[in-house]
Amino acid sequence: MVNQAPIPVVVNGAAGKMGREVVKAVSQASDMTLLGAVDRNPEYNGKDAGEVAGLSEPLEVPITDQLEPTLALATQERQLGVMVDFTHPSSVYDNIRAAIAYGIRPVVGTTGLSIEQIQDLAEFADKASTGCLLIPNFSIGMVLLQEAAVRASQYFDHVEIIELHHNQKADAPSGTAIQTAQMLAEMGKTYNPPSVEETEKLPGARGSVADEGIRIHSVRLPGLIAHQEVIFGAPGQIYTLRHDTSDRACYMPGVLLAIRKVTQLKSLVYGLEKLL
Ligand SMILES: NC(=O)C1=CN([C@@H]2O[C@H](COP(=O)(O)OP(=O)(O)OC[C@H]3O[C@@H](n4cnc5c(N)ncnc54)[C@H](OP(=O)(O)O)[C@@H]3O)[C@@H](O)[C@H]2O)C=CC1
Numbered sequence: 001m002v003n004q005a006p007i008p009v010v011v012n013g014a015a016g017k018m019g020r021e022v023v024k025a026v027s028q029a030s031d032m033t034l035l036g037a038v039d040r041n042p043e044y045n046g047k048d049a050g051e052v053a054g055l056s057e058p059l060e061v062p063i064t065d066q067l068e069p070t071l072a073l074a075t076q077e078r079q080l081g082v083m084v085d086f087t088h089p090s091s092v093y094d095n096i097r098a099a100i101a102y103g104i105r106p107v108v109g110t111t112g113l114s115i116e117q118i119q120d121l122a123e124f125a126d127k128a129s130t131g132c133l134l135i136p137n138f139s140i141g142m143v144l145l146q147e148a149a150v151r152a153s154q155y156f157d158h159v160e161i162i163e164l165h166h167n168q169k170a171d172a173p174s175g176t177a178i179q180t181a182q183m184l185a186e187m188g189k190t191y192n193p194p195s196v197e198e199t200e201k202l203p204g205a206r207g208s209v210a211d212e213g214i215r216i217h218s219v220r221l222p223g224l225i226a227h228q229e230v231i232f233g234a235p236g237q238i239y240t241l242r243h244d245t246s247d248r249a250c251y252m253p254g255v256l257l258a259i260r261k262v263t264q265l266k267s268l269v270y271g272l273e274k275l276l
């Protein structure tokens with residue numbers, strides 16, 4: 001049997017809340033090797049990625065703020081590499097383009113990409129025949145919630161989404177809420193037909209209106225991690241679906257699955273549910 005070389009992985013945003021978890025998970029996966037760790041935060045420049053992630057032993061991978069040289073390094077490996085990105089909505093588009101240009105497959109958790117940017121990235125990945133995964137939520141619980149919501153939408157015409165996150169989150173609504181609304185909108189109906197003429201006494205009181213009349217409300221508070229409710233209403237009944245995260249480790253099985261799967265793809269795929 002031929003020994004498969006471990007998948008070389010570059011973690012971008014390695015010093016962040018998610019990046020640290022990914023550094024731990026990748027370094028503990030026997031079929032992966034942490035090849036590079038990138039983060040723009042100057043506080044961590046030159047520090048060992050493993051120590052920053054809280055591992056007891058150093059990984060001998062210093063954090064650098066130079067993405068492109070790190071991607072170039074990954075191209076020199078026996079097996080082509082993967083870049084996992086948990087950075088910021090303002091930089092994720094350029095990071096993905098850079099990775100694809102180097103032939104490195106992006107696995108992206110960073111949210112905040114516009115529909116136009118996603119379409120453009122899909123074309124770019126297609127032309128380069130490079131796998132690219134955009135995953136708004138890596139937790140299995142959220143995939144199950146979304147499945148249940150799609151099923152419920154066959155029977156309910158009224159639905160609102162509430163997403164609740166820690167107050168360090170840069171984008172609103174969350175990528176997960178946007179994806180959930182898209183899935184419900186794809187069911188081919190318009191939700192929330194008005195029953196009275198409404199006046200918002202304070203702008204935004206009724207939340208934002210996503211596709212097909214679905215409303216999304218965003219809550220930001222210290223003490224929260226990531227939570228989402230999808231609430232369906234009909235005369236005489238309320239059906240509530242809720243997902244809560246209490247530890248970012250919940251995303252890691254999904255991240256590792258995505259790293260393995262992206263090496264077999266030649267185009268862009270959006271959503272963890274497509275990998276299961
Ligand atoms: N798909 C999913 O399942 C999940 C997605 N997310 C998403 O992941 C993203 C990151 O979240 P989180 O880890 O909580 O955020 P953090 O702010 O904790 O971490 C982001 C890290 O990336 C760094 N960074 C920002 N921009 C760049 C850049 N251009 N190049 C290199 N490093 C950069 C930040 O540095 P600095 O501190 O200097 O800004 C920080 O160290 C968010 O978009 C969030 O919504 C989060 C959880 C789950």
Ligand SMILES: O=C(O)C1=N[C@H](C(=O)O)C[C@H](O)C1
Binds near residue numbers: 111136169177225
């Ligand atoms: O910023 C976060 O924390 C999260 N972001 C993702 C999103 O915007 O949906 C996924 C999860 O909700 C955590």
